[in-house]
Amino acid sequence: MDVWLTDEERLLRETVRSYLDGKIAPLVAAHERDRTFPWDRLAGLYDLGYVRGVVPAADGGDEAGHLALAILMEEAGRCWGSLRTTLNVQTMVAAVLSRFGTAEQKDRFLRPMLAGRRFGWFGVTESDAGSDAGALRTLGRPDGTDLVVNGRKLYITNALHADFGLLLIRVAGTDGLTMLIVDRAESPYQAFDIAHMPVRATTSCELAFDDVRVPAANVVGEVGRGLGVAMSAVNLGRLNMAMGAVGLAQACLEASIGFARAREQFGRPIAGFQLVQQMVVEIATLTETSRLLGYRAARALDAGLPGRYECSMAKYYCGESAGKAATLALQVHGGAGLMEESPVERYFRDAREATIPEGTTQLQILHLGKELLGVSAMR
Ligand SMILES: Cc1cc2nc3c(=O)[nH]c(=O)nc-3n(C[C@H](O)[C@H](O)[C@H](O)COP(=O)(O)OP(=O)(O)OC[C@H]3O[C@@H](n4cnc5c(N)ncnc54)[C@H](O)[C@@H]3O)c2cc1C
Known part of the structure; x- marks a missing residue:
């Protein structure tokens, strides 16, 4: 997969993954159980480029490219769906404020947001x-x-x-x-x-x-121009959702490989059974194809293209694929996958979110149909 990334992008992935694995992943189970969120950890994540990355330097941001933002969201999705969702919303609010906010609005809301003191x-x-x-x-x-x-x-x-x-x-x-x-x-x-x-x-x-x-x-x-303001963040939101879904599918793949190698039935690891291999290969293929579509959408935006078609297709395909990957991962885990102590139980629940907000799967298909056929099926 890494052939698509530059050395700098690969380093970003490694740095962020190591931070999330070390500092955030150990907190997930307790927060999921208690339905709480570690808000005090967000400023540390912003130091890695989250949220600040979407804001120009003149407004106190890091001005990262879309591919870098895509990698950040992919890693957040691999770690924890609730984190990816939270970061997505903060990123969209920051993007709108930096693009359309007055100087006074930026001072009151955007700058404290970037410091991790206010949340929108x-x-x-x-x-x-x-x-x-x-x-x-x-x-x-x-x-x-x-x-x-x-x-x-x-x-x-x-x-x-x-x-x-x-x-x-x-x-x-x-x-x-x-x-x-x-x-x-x-x-x-x-x-x-x-x-x-x-x-x-x-x-x-x-x-x-x-x-x-x-x-x-x-x-x-x-x-009277608010729909345009909201829509200015729509490609970003779709790309964020798509890449979070890629990360979730990647987490399903890693969990399934680990489980299949460790779990023994009929006197040997289930990894050696062809039908289990088929499920794992299907998860890997869904993950890799999703990643390619997500990176393509990010590269389109970085190239200055509108990116509507690419972001819609990525949102559609990555969201649906994450659901399929999570279903297969549950099956690889057998009964263990349905227990709350298994991470795939959470992946399965969180994957259901990937096809609804930022435009449902059906709405993405209608956007794509309009782009391809030149006729809107919506009204
Ligand atoms: C976890 C979560 C977080 C969310 N966060 C936010 C948030 O922060 N801010 C916010 O504003 N909203 C948020 N939403 C709302 C989300 O954007 C909407 O749920 C979404 O846009 C779909 O709207 P709906 O739920 O009313 O479904 P509906 O629009 O009622 O759709 C129901 C079904 O009909 C289908 N459908 C609708 N129209 C068509 C059509 N023309 N052709 C074919 N099929 C169609 C849909 O695809 C879907 O399958 C969130 C939703 C969830 C689940």
Whole structure:
């Protein structure tokens, strides 16, 4: 696999993997059990390039390329789905703030984020606006220098812990959608965690806005242009999800090889049985093909191409492949794979997340179909 990487990229992978294996992996089981997250460890990860990598140097970031960001997300996915999800959201919030934020917004939100002192959420989905995000109904009514916000958001990652967020709304009397920064201390809103199957160390929240006053100065970009602001992070989010799925498939492969070599039945290691070898080879093939598509998408973005097609295909294929790899890994492990003490039980749950957020598998197929056929099947 490494023939596709430069020496520098290979060194980045080794450095990050060794850090995650040594400092984060030992924490995973307890946090999964308690449904907590080690927020105090994120600043250390940012020193490796996470989150800061997506931000230009002028705004205090590391200005890394997309291939480097892809490697970082792949390694996060190999280590822990909840970590990859959390880093993805922080990366998307930072990318939007650095691209569209005012100097004052960057000082208040982006710079403390990059220092690991503030954490953000990204709020688009509502009960009647999932795949069809443009149907959202959360409304801001102008009142003096404020917008008075009413509405509900759903499945918002880590909104219980994060202290501010990016909220996509409609503004009364205007066309289009508007992106708004909501600071919890300034504009108190309510957050409720919804118990969920995958990425158990994150929260997946319903947010309630009942006459919440938000200063109009917190609009990101222009009123009515918020969908473009949100979509500016979409390729990044899809690539992050795709590469996290590659890392998860890689973890399934490593666990399956280790287990198949150690487990004996019929007087010899199950690794020697052809049907077990078939499963392991299938996991390896899914992992390698996913990695190639993910790296291709990252290289496309680094080459300055739009990358929509490449990122959609990577999100689609890598997400689906991670699910297949995790199912096969469970089978290689037999009954042991279904026990919570086995890491593949977690891989199986977390793999289910890879096909839903940042555009479901079906939505990626529709984007790809439109690119290939020139006709939208959505409306
Ligand atoms: C763990 C997790 C974390 C999340 N984090 C966030 C977050 O931080 N912020 C945020 O805003 N949202 C978040 N989401 C929400 C996520 O983006 C949505 O769940 C996703 O966009 C799908 O929307 P939905 O769940 O309403 O499904 P729906 O849109 O209702 O889709 C249901 C099914 O119908 C299919 N479908 C829908 N439309 C079409 C069509 N035109 N053609 C064919 N099939 C179609 C879908 O593919 C799916 O299979 C998160 C979700 C999860 C599960």
